[in-house]
Amino acid sequence: xxxxxxxxxxxxxxxxxxxxxxxxxxxxxxxxxxxxxxxxxxxxxxxxxxxxxxxxxxxxxxxxxxxxxxxxxxxxxxxxxxxxxxxxxxxxxxxxxxxxxxxxxxxxxxxxxxxxxxxxxxxxxxxxxxxxxxxxxxxxxxxxxxxxxxxxxxxxxxxxxxxxxxxxxxxxxxxxxxxxxxxxxxxxxxxxxxxxxxxxxxxxxxxxxxxxxxxxxxxxxxxxxxxxxxxxxxxxxxxxxxxxxxxxxxxxxxxxxxxxxxxxxxxxxxxxxxxxxxxxxxxxxxxxxxxxxxxxxxxxxx
Amino acid sequence: xxxxxxxxxxxxxxxxxxxxxxxxxxxxxxxxxxxxxxxxxxxxxxxxxxxxxxxxxxxxxxxxxxxxxxxxxxxxxxxxxxxxxxxxxxxxxxxxxxxxxxxxxxxxxxxxxxxxxxxxxxxxxxxxxxxxxxxxxxxxxxxxxxxxxxxxxxxxxxxxxxxxxxxxxxxxxxxxxxxxxxxxxxxxxxxxxxxxxxxxxxxxxxxxxxxxxxxxxxxxxxxxxxxxxxxxxxxxxxxxxxxxxxxxxxxxxxxxxxxxxxxxxxxxxxxxxxxxxxxxxxxxxxxxxxxxxxxxxxxxxx
Numbered sequence: 001x002x003x004x005x006x007x008x009x010x011x012x013x014x015x016x017x018x019x020x021x022x023x024x025x026x027x028x029x030x031x032x033x034x035x036x037x038x039x040x041x042x043x044x045x046x047x048x049x050x051x052x053x054x055x056x057x058x059x060x061x062x063x064x065x066x067x068x069x070x071x072x073x074x075x076x077x078x079x080x081x082x083x084x085x086x087x088x089x090x091x092x093x094x095x096x097x098x099x100x101x102x103x104x105x106x107x108x109x110x111x112x113x114x115x116x117x118x119x120x121x122x123x124x125x126x127x128x129x130x131x132x133x134x135x136x137x138x139x140x141x142x143x144x145x146x147x148x149x150x151x152x153x154x155x156x157x158x159x160x161x162x163x164x165x166x167x168x169x170x171x172x173x174x175x176x177x178x179x180x181x182x183x184x185x186x187x188x189x190x191x192x193x194x195x196x197x198x199x200x201x202x203x204x205x206x207x208x209x210x211x212x213x214x215x216x217x218x219x220x221x222x223x224x225x226x227x228x229x230x231x232x233x234x235x236x237x238x239x240x241x242x243x244x245x246x247x248x249x250x251x252x253x254x255x256x257x258x259x260x261x262x263x264x265x266x267x268x269x270x271x272x273x274x275x276x277x278x279x280x281x282x283x284x285x286x287x288x289x290x291x292x293x294x295x296x297x298x299x300x301x302x
Numbered sequence: 303x304x305x306x307x308x309x310x311x312x313x314x315x316x317x318x319x320x321x322x323x324x325x326x327x328x329x330x331x332x333x334x335x336x337x338x339x340x341x342x343x344x345x346x347x348x349x350x351x352x353x354x355x356x357x358x359x360x361x362x363x364x365x366x367x368x369x370x371x372x373x374x375x376x377x378x379x380x381x382x383x384x385x386x387x388x389x390x391x392x393x394x395x396x397x398x399x400x401x402x403x404x405x406x407x408x409x410x411x412x413x414x415x416x417x418x419x420x421x422x423x424x425x426x427x428x429x430x431x432x433x434x435x436x437x438x439x440x441x442x443x444x445x446x447x448x449x450x451x452x453x454x455x456x457x458x459x460x461x462x463x464x465x466x467x468x469x470x471x472x473x474x475x476x477x478x479x480x481x482x483x484x485x486x487x488x489x490x491x492x493x494x495x496x497x498x499x500x501x502x503x504x505x506x507x508x509x510x511x512x513x514x515x516x517x518x519x520x521x522x523x524x525x526x527x528x529x530x531x532x533x534x535x536x537x538x539x540x541x542x543x544x545x546x547x548x549x550x551x552x553x554x555x556x557x558x559x560x561x562x563x564x565x566x567x568x569x570x571x572x573x574x575x576x577x578x579x580x581x582x583x584x585x586x587x588x589x590x591x592x593x594x595x596x597x598x599x600x601x602x603x604x
Contacts, residue, residue: 034422036425079422079425081416081418081422081423081425081426081429082422082425084393084425084426084429085425085426085428085429086429087393087397087429088390088391088393088394088396088397089390091389091390091393092390094390095389095390113416113417113418113442114383114415115415115442116383116415117470117471117472117475118472118474120336120381120383120384121383123338123381123383123384123386123387124383124386124387126387127383127386127387127388127389140415140417140442140444141444141478142442142443142444142467142470142478142479143467143470143472143474143475144470144472144473144474144475144476144477144478144479145474145477146472146473146474147470147472147474165444165445168419168444168445168446168449169419170419170420170445170446170448170449171446171448172420172445172446172447172448172449173419173445173446174446175446175447175491175495176443176444176446176488176491176492176495177444177446186478186488189477189478190478193477193478
């Protein structure tokens with residue numbers, strides 16, 4: 001690699017690219033692609049599900065999701081854990097699904113939740129934010145603010161984006177991230193660190209490339225975390241299957257309808273299970289998701 | 303997968319397997335395998351380092367490390383980030399390196415630092431602790447105690463082990479994990495959660511399959527965390543290149559010399575850089591590492 005020049009930045013900053021896509025499609029909705037044998041429509045499921053055959057099935061299903069949702073949602077969030085479970089063949093299917101989304105003009109958030117000491121974090125940043133890889137990735141900040149630096153640097157160089165875990169959507173998330181009665185809960189310290197890290201990588205629109213993951217299952221905390229993260233785009237998982245509804249996410253958005261992404265996975269993917277026309281069913285479910293969120297959040301065209 | 307029966311446990315519990323290996327070789331030393339283009343000896347480095355060629359080079363180098371250290375150290379810690387950086391070909395090289403270590407009788411800790419909400423954590427647990435995968439893996443607990451459950455369940459079923467991040471070795475680790483003056487720092491809350499989670503999966507020797515990562519760079523905290531984690535094996539990174547020495551790790555061990563693993567990566571791997579006989583140089587460096595730690599920690603044969 002010693003002779004490679006620092007590549008010229010091939011694309012605009014992530015917040016600018018994301019905003020353009022969100023305004024064009026007039027929705028902050030993101031479909032989550034989390035393939036499992038249980039979620040695959042019957043026509044995709046191999047009879048003898050070896051890792052090789054499942055990886056092929058995930059790729060075919062992923063392409064169907066890409067086709068069905070292109071031009072409806074600005075981005076897909078792909079859950080790498082589902083692919084990693086199948087070993088290297090799964091990771092190859094992930095990479096090919098990512099390439100299909102890029103060809104379709106859909107942005108991709110690699111839901112990888114990677115994080116490590118700085119020396120090692122550098123490898124994860126380059127793996128997932130290199131040109132040709134994802135548009136943005138999720139990151140786990142537990143190791144400390146210095147562990148975010150390689151990811152932030154990669155964003156500056158490649159036009160990538162981050163969503164750093166601040167408040168996860170699971171039932172047990174309060175144990176470490178926030179305790180009632182704690183005057184300075186970890187989620188708020190994480191939010192302040194994310195805001196600080198994000199100052200160095202702003203788009204032309206003023207939004208930072210360093211966003212945060214805040215579970216839509218904590219509606220009462222969204223406004224507080226939004227105020228600590230005034231320039232960070234919030235990725236809101238937990239909508240639908242995990243119980244949050246359209247009203248729960250409103251506080252994450254600015255008056256123009258930008259500033260956050262609402263993610264639903266199972267609610268869209270499961271619509272395909274019994275369907276005769278899988279792509280049609282996925283498209284219909286994605287449109288229903290978009291329409292439901294539009295009742296609460298109106299995105300201005302500019 | 304629906305017709306698969308729950309497999310019978312193919313191997314003893316991780317703490318029993320690890321103790322047998324540590325006592326047989328009379329050392330708690332673990333070599334870290336973190337391949338990068340900068341660390342590869344010249345004879346392994348391809349002239350035009352494409353991901354495919356680098357993946358092949360990492361596999362050849364990994365096999366050399368396995369051969370050179372077999373019968374000297376009980377386990378290798380393989381840094382998945384280095385392989386993941388190369389994409390699916392890298393992950394294939396990781397899997398083949400892991401298989402080489404198994405054939406050589408060396409245990410493998412997959413340093414993956416995975417973690418997610420329970421539904422997703424399940425995929426990571428199955429990816430890395432399935433029969434044929436690693437003997438143990440590192441896990442990030444930020445999402446909450448419920449996010450550890452799928453990993454703990456997998457340990458019970460497959461005889462795998464965990465090392466949960468409690469106190470990382472990097473300079474910025476105190477920002478979130480521990481603050482001077484905080485009466486209840488996060489690292490201690492994490493330690494108590496690890497101790498609780500580990501009660502369900504004990505070996506015949508009384509040690510838990512759920513261990514913890516505690517940076518050797520925090521020698522003054524090791525004794526305190528040991529007392530909160532009386533039955534958890536501690537994985538101690540940060541030895542050597544990151545500044546910790548043999549005296550810094552003593553408090554992690556019991557009187558018989560068990561209870562912790564000391565990890566060094568660069569200090570061993572870099573010995574091969576200018577060497578004419580790479581395997582000989584790696585073997586010599588591994589033996590020097592073992593001898594140095596033996597000055598501070600004596601492992602009883604039984």
